Amino acid sequence: MRWLGRPARPAPQPADGDTVLEFDGVGRTYPGPPPVTALRPVNLSVRRGDFVTVSGPSGSGKSTFLNIAGLLDTPTEGRYVLGGVDVSSLNDAERTAVRGRRIGFVFQSFHLMPHRTALENVELGMVYGGVPRRKRTERARRALCGVGLGHRLDSLPSRLSGGERQRVAIARALAVRPTLLLCDEPTGNLDSATADAVLALLDELNEQGMTLVVITHDAAVAARGTRRVTIRDGVLSEPVPATAR
Numbered sequence: 438m439r440w441l442g443r444p445a446r447p448a449p450q451p452a453d454g455d456t457v458l459e460f461d462g463v464g465r466t467y468p469g470p471p472p473v474t475a476l477r478p479v480n481l482s483v484r485r486g487d488f489v490t491v492s493g494p495s496g497s498g499k500s501t502f503l504n505i506a507g508l509l510d511t512p513t514e515g516r517y518v519l520g521g522v523d524v525s526s527l528n529d530a531e532r533t534a535v536r537g538r539r540i541g542f543v544f545q546s547f548h549l550m551p552h553r554t555a556l557e558n559v560e561l562g563m564v565y566g567g568v569p570r571r572k573r574t575e576r577a578r579r580a581l582c583g584v585g586l587g588h589r590l591d592s593l594p595s596r597l598s599g600g601e602r603q604r605v606a607i608a609r610a611l612a613v614r615p616t617l618l619l620c621d622e623p624t625g626n627l628d629s630a631t632a633d634a635v636l637a638l639l640d641e642l643n644e645q646g647m648t649l650v651v652i653t654h655d656a657a658v659a660a661r662g663t664r665r666v667t668i669r670d671g672v673l674s675e676p677v678p679a680t681a682r
């Protein structure tokens with residue numbers, strides 16, 4: 438197991454074209470009182486096409502990690518480079534713009550708008566993704582067809598199964614053509630057969646080249662990753678692949 442804490446690396450390395458996410462000594466301490474260090478300074482590099490799972494028990498720091506990776510929160514130390522952009526130094530508006538264009542989110546509870554159809558939900562997801570209005574409908578249609586929901590474009594979420602709702606959410610995330618798909622317990626609200634189908638879709642997306650970071654407390658979900666990072670008491674670690682030993 439390799440501890441991903443701050444090593445004796447002298448200076449941050451420039452992100453190459455294949456590096457999607459780069460954490461350089463990124464840490465987060467909540468001020469309290471008392472102060473809580475929820476994420477210990479960590480170095481982590483996620484490359485294009487990686488499928489990284491981050492798992493750990495309750496309170497270990499998963500949400501803290503997710504919020505920072507997803508630009509929903511800022512680290513209290515370190516430097517975060519996303520797709521070649523140093524996002525540590527951005528103001529709120531710039532961070533929101535980068536988030537909308539580069540990160541697709543998939544949440545446990547889908548977060549669909551109940552009075553909007555599947556197609557409209559996916560279209561609306563593109564508003565903050567910088568996709569011109571005239572392109573949104575066609576792109577939404579294609580994204581929904583891509584997740585096997587071409588026949589459900591006009592359905593309201595209440596008429597869809599849990600698995601179909603999560604597919605809409607995945608289509609919404611993909612429609613902005615993000616650099617990174619960030620999933621928070623994506624199967625947490627699904628029965629096991631439906632969860633398997635959603636995980637198979639994530640596998641397929643990864644095979645097509647999508648970079649995935651999936652936060653989970655479920656060992657079976659964690660096992661799907663090609664890189665399995667664990668977090669415990671705010672410390673991220675990753676087993677060293679056998680070939681690298």
Ligand SMILES: Nc1ncnc2c1ncn2[C@@H]1O[C@H](COP(=O)(O)OP(=O)(O)OP(=O)(O)O)[C@@H](O)[C@H]1O
Binds near residue numbers: 468494500
């Ligand atoms: N806003 C906050 N202020 C102070 N402490 C916080 C805050 N948010 C989280 N924490 C603390 O930071 C630690 C990590 O919390 P975090 O929510 O990241 O864990 P988690 O692994 O996502 O937990 P769970 O699986 O239960 O959601 C915990 O000790 C938690 O109590």
